[in-house]
Structure formats: C-alpha cells, structure tokens
Ligand code: SF4
C-alpha cells in the first residue's frame with residue numbers, strides 16, 4: 616500500500632485551513648457547539664480498571680440512527696465531532712459515519728485504544744476522510760490496570776506513521792500508571808520519534824475531578840511538555856493544567872451543554888463524559904434555547920475539572936470576549952521574556968490580531984486583513 620507524501624501534505628494543509636475556519640467561527644459566534652463527543656458503541660474490547668465509560672456487551676448504535684444523530688449535530692452548527700466509545704473501531708460502519716461527518720463540512724475525530732488497527736483499516740479511515748485519530752497509551756508494558764501498552768501497540772503506531780493521512784495524536788495520562796510514572800515520558804518520546812503528535816493529560820476520577828500529582832509525576836509532565844515544538848501547543852500553554860498539576864483550583868466558566876455536547880449511546884445530551892445525567896435531553900429535542908440555558912449554568916465541578924478539551928473551547932470564548940486578558944493568561948509575556956523563552960508563532964499571530972497597541976501601521980493592515988479572512992470583524 617504505497618503512501619503518497621504529496622496527498623498527505625495536501626490533506627494536512629486543507630485540514631489546517633478548515634481548523635482555522637473552525638476557530639474563526641468560534642470567535643465570531645457563541646451560539647453553536649464548537650465540539651461534540653458522540654458514542655458510537657459503549658462496548659470495549661479492553662477493560663482498564665480506572666475506566667467508567669465502557670461495558671462488554673452493548674451492541675453498536677445502529678448506523679441509520681448514528682447518521683441521523685450526526686445530521687442533528689450538524690443542524691445545531693457543530694464544528695468538530697469526536698466519535699468515541701467504548702471502542703469506536705468496534706462499530707462495523709465507523710467509516711460511513713466519518714463520511715457523513717465530513718459531508719457536513721465538520722472536522723472528524725475518533726478516539727481508539729488502537730488494538731483493532733491494521734494497514735487496511737487505516738486506509739479505510741483515510742478514504743472516509745478522518746481528520747484526527749487519538750490513541751491513548753497508558754504504560755510501557757501491560758499490567759493489571761491497563762493493557763494500552765507501548766509494547767503491544769508499537770507496531771500499530773508504526774503503521775500509523777507509515778500509512779495515516781490523518782493526524783495521529785498519542786495521548787498519555789500522567790498518574791494513570793502509578794507504578795512507573797516515567798512510562799509517560801517514554802511513550803511521548805516514541806510518539807515524537809515516529810513523527811506523531813504527543814499530548815498528556817492528568818489522571819482524574821470518574822467525575823472528571825483532579826487527583827493531585829506527586830513530585831515524580833509532576834516531573835514526568837514537565838518533561839513531556841518540554842518535548843513539544845515551539846509552535847503553539849495548548850498542552851504546553853494550558854493555564855488550567857499548570858494549576859491543576861500543582862493541586863490548585865481554576866477559576867473559569869464551563870459552557871458544556873452549549874459549546875460542548877456529549878451524546879451517549881441512547882441519544883441523550885449530557886455536559887461531558889464525566890458529568891452524565893445533566894441535562895439528559897434527547898438530541899432530537901435539543902434546541903438553541905437549551906444550549907443557551909445550559910451553557911450559562913454554573914458547574915460546581917469546574918474548579919478541579921481535568922477535561923482539557925472543553926477548557927480549550929472555553930479558551931476560544933475567552934479570546935472572543937476579552938482577547939487581551941485571555942492571551943495574557945495563556946502566555947504571560949513578562950514571565951516568558953524574563954526566562955528568555957521564545958514566543959510561539961501562533962501566540963505572536965494572536966497578539967497581532969488582538970493587541971492593537973503593539974502594532975505599527977503595517978501591523979494594523981495585517982490585522983485588518985487577517986480578521987476579514989477569518990470573518991471575525
Ligand atoms: S480502552 Fe478506553 S474505553 Fe476501553 S476500557 Fe480502556 S479506557 Fe475504557
């Protein structure tokens with residue numbers, strides 16, 4: 616199965632264009648879900664002991680029903696859909712679902728434990744138009760807690776590096792492997808070595824709440840962050856995670872139920888995977904009024920929340936409402952300059968766009984043109 620580098624590069628550029636547009640839409644309007652997670656099957660072929668999001672018996676959601684739900688999310692204006700589970704690759708028509716997501720112009724993401732990946736399946740996902748695949752790898756060798764191990768999955772990662780035309784993100788959770796915290800660093804290094812993206816989360820309990828890291832785990836997290844490139848990385852410049860890893864709460868508003876939706880296998884809308892049961896309204900009856908109301912609800916779980924993908928959405932809203940403050944919080948310039956750190960390219964661009972006092976006349980022209988292209992003026 617020959618990999619055509621040109622096709623991979625072309626797809627990467629087109630994906631980047633669509634992602635910039637997604638960000639522009641989020642900056643322009645607060646009235647649509649930026650991100651939705653939707654369960655395609657609750658069943659999983661593994662049974663990690665820390666996981667509360669799977670069973671070993673559920674049937675896949677029927678394909679016709681899945682396509683209807685994708686259409687409903689599109690009608691609400693959703694810009695990114697993540698297909699999740701259980702294990703999504705257990706759905707026999709996953710590629711048909713991915714195609715429907717893409718047909719609506721929505722960014723298609725899937726999460727997997729990787730066990731069922733083969734070169735043929737990767738090729739099918741390429742053809743369906745998948746944009747991103749996230750694989751969680753928990754440890755270097757399988758243990759009683761998790762079998763999502765580098766030793767088992769390394770061949771799958773090599774196939775992905777060779778054949779995938781979508782972006783592959785290897786996600787490790789610091790604190791998940793309590794016996795060997797250094798495993799997370801080994802996994803992140805392997806991802807970088809293969810040219811894949813590496814991100815790290817912090818272990819949480821079943822309700823998405825922080826479990827504080829010890830010194831060794833904190834060191835592992837810092838080391839993983841230092842592997843990221845100087846381009847902007849939310850993982851590296853995440854003010855929420857900086858606080859949480861030190862056991863400190865965050866002050867932020869979670870707009871789940873509006874800007875983020877989690878649709879379970881029964882077709883009900885919940886705030887997120889960790890807060891199922893609220894508001895639990897059928898997606899087919901979920902309206903813009905529901906979104907507006909639920910987005911405003913103050914979530915008591917927010918201060919110690921570790922659901923970073925939803926914080927990323929909140930960051931976009933902060934950028935829209937108070938760009939200067941958001942950028943200052945995201946990348947404290949004085950602290951960075953004192954350390955002699957390089958300002959990431961994307962942060963520099965954001966500063967140009969949102970910090971008028973810093974810009975010369977030529978900069979103002981650039982800002983105006985960029986805002987027009989992004990349609991946020
Ligand atoms: S592979 Fe994922 S869904 Fe399956 S049990 Fe482990 S954490 Fe849960």
Ligand code: SF4
Nearest residue numbers: 823869887916917920
């Ligand atoms: S703060 Fe929001 S994202 Fe975090 S656990 Fe609560 S509802 Fe979920």
